[in-house]
Amino acid sequence: MQPPSQPPRKRSIRFQLLLVVNVVLAVFVVLFLIFSYQRDLASRLEDKRIALEEEAASLLPSILEMQGEDREKIQQYLDTICRQMQEIHAPVHHIVVTLPTDPFILLSEHDASDELLEVIQQAASSPGNSATLGESEIVVGTYTQQGATVYISETLDNLYGSVFRDVINNLTGFIVLALITGIVINLALTYIVTRPLHQLVETVQQIGQGELGTQSETFHCAELNYLTHEINAMSASLAAVETTRNRQMAKARKIQENLLPYDIKIPGLEVDFFFHPADEVGGDYFDIIPLDSGDWLFCIADITGHGISAAMSAAVLKTLLIQATEHSSSPAEILDFINRRFTVISPVGEFVSMQLMKANPQTHLFEYASAGHEPACILSRDGQTSDTETTGLLVGIEEDATWENRSLQLSFGDRLLMLTDGASETHNPEGEMFGRKRLIELLKECQSLTLPETATQIHDRLSRFRAGSPQQDDITVLLVELVQSH
Numbered sequence: 001m002q003p004p005s006q007p008p009r010k011r012s013i014r015f016q017l018l019l020v021v022n023v024v025l026a027v028f029v030v031l032f033l034i035f036s037y038q039r040d041l042a043s044r045l046e047d048k049r050i051a052l053e054e055e056a057a058s059l060l061p062s063i064l065e066m067q068g069e070d071r072e073k074i075q076q077y078l079d080t081i082c083r084q085m086q087e088i089h090a091p092v093h094h095i096v097v098t099l100p101t102d103p104f105i106l107l108s109e110h111d112a113s114d115e116l117l118e119v120i121q122q123a124a125s126s127p128g129n130s131a132t133l134g135e136s137e138i139v140v141g142t143y144t145q146q147g148a149t150v151y152i153s154e155t156l157d158n159l160y161g162s163v164f165r166d167v168i169n170n171l172t173g174f175i176v177l178a179l180i181t182g183i184v185i186n187l188a189l190t191y192i193v194t195r196p197l198h199q200l201v202e203t204v205q206q207i208g209q210g211e212l213g214t215q216s217e218t219f220h221c222a223e224l225n226y227l228t229h230e231i232n233a234m235s236a237s238l239a240a241v242e243t244t245r246n247r248q249m250a251k252a253r254k255i256q257e258n259l260l261p262y263d264i265k266i267p268g269l270e271v272d273f274f275f276h277p278a279d280e281v282g283g284d285y286f287d288i289i290p291l292d293s294g295d296w297l298f299c300i301a302d303i304t305g306h307g308i309s310a311a312m313s314a315a316v317l318k319t320l321l322i323q324a325t326e327h328s329s330s331p332a333e334i335l336d337f338i339n340r341r342f343t344v345i346s347p348v349g350e351f352v353s354m355q356l357m358k359a360n361p362q363t364h365l366f367e368y369a370s371a372g373h374e375p376a377c378i379l380s381r382d383g384q385t386s387d388t389e390t391t392g393l394l395v396g397i398e399e400d401a402t403w404e405n406r407s408l409q410l411s412f413g414d415r416l417l418m419l420t421d422g423a424s425e426t427h428n429p430e431g432e433m434f435g436r437k438r439l440i441e442l443l444k445e446c447q448s449l450t451l452p453e454t455a456t457q458i459h460d461r462l463s464r465f466r467a468g469s470p471q472q473d474d475i476t477v478l479l480v481e482l483v484q485s486h
Helices: 013-065 071-089 114-125 157-208 222-259 308-325 331-345 435-445 451-466
Strands: 093-099 102-107 130-133 136-145 148-155 269-276 284-290 296-303 352-360 365-371 377-379 385-387 406-409 415-419 475-482
Touching: 013 071, 013 093, 013 136, 013 148, 013 157, 071 093, 093 114, 114 130, 114 136, 114 148, 136 157, 157 222, 222 308, 269 284, 269 451, 284 308, 284 475, 296 308, 296 415, 296 475, 308 331, 308 352, 331 352, 331 365, 352 415, 377 435, 385 435, 415 435, 435 451, 451 475
Parallel strands: none
Antiparallel strands: 093 102, 093 148, 130 136, 136 148, 269 475, 284 296, 296 352, 352 365, 365 406, 377 385, 377 415, 415 475
16 A cells, blocks of 8 residues: 655745746846847947948058058068057957959958858948858948048957956956845845744644644734734634533533432442543443342443533433332343433434343342443452443334343352453553453452552553543443442
8 A cells, every 4th residue: 555645845936936936037137138239239240330431541641642652662661560450459340442453453452252251242232241161250441532432341250259258247247236135135035024924823823732822922014914903803702612611511520410419328249340431521421229128239331432412412321220120120121211311312323232230239249231241250259350231222223122131140259350451451652452351350359458559550551551542432440349238
């Protein structure tokens, strides 16, 4: 069998808000950097073209003065100017001159070629005054005067690199800004949202742990203040309801205590008992009733479940038991009387296990009937044990059900243990059950103790076995011993 899958871990509000803010900021940064790169590149290209045109304009007058001289002298002058420009500006420059008095085109000699000349002239006639040359791109500035034209070209590798470095610098600035913004948002969320939410969660946890009425402090945020108000109102309402419930449960406990026997003194019999409900009120019921025949009737019953419903059924059982003993002293007939009436008035699905034990202290004769109840244990004076039997169905199943009586002949010193299954089914924290075998062994160990001491030993042993784990069912133990009458 595969273990149940764990629900996916949810992200915190702080994480989700930071993620949204940073994603949106990153998108805007990327779009802004693209726009900025294109704008700066276009601006610098235009500035470079204008600068080259100005250089061409400043160079052309000197060339016009030299046009009557030897062509080689003009070529040397162009090469010298080109080298100086490259030493100053670093990018590769080329100068092209066309003169009206010279059919030839003059080109600075650095990497001079027909292809270069063609690319320069193509760039000069293009809209952006730029063209591709090999793996590089060039921009050209031109100036024309008196039929002469000067073309000055420059490669753009350094310009692209400069613009890219500016973009990287801007990106670095944006990253630093994003980090600062993230820290500020994180601190703001911690103060405005996260810390108040943690306090509200602690308040809800305290309420969930039973500290009803716990109130949370108010906050600066209107939404959280509204939530705080609702939680505080809920806590106060639950506390008021719990106070009312406690008063009602106290009354219910008082009623249930009045159902139990007290100040019981029977000549020839010693009796002791303890009763511990799993809730504030329980579904176990026991009673000791004197009969008109001089016998005594011991009753122990366990209603399915526990709590208010079971306690109400226990009150009904006592009423029916008292009525039944007015008509008969036979345990089987009393069970029949109770069953016929309880089946009609009990909720659907609610049943009762019940054992009735009629005792005659003079003859030591015990007569019993059991409606599916936990067997009673008889401990003889010589240490031998035996169990009673079930003599019919549970009460509340069939209206026409019947039971049989069984008889026991006891002697002085014999003990009788009547109990509900909450005792034997007590569990420790590891889930182990105390069990009926341990109970019988404990009863034998306590044979030399008085009956009240035995009841105390059973109670303490069950408590130690439970070791702080919650009691899951009502526990009732009734002890009877045959003694010499004084």
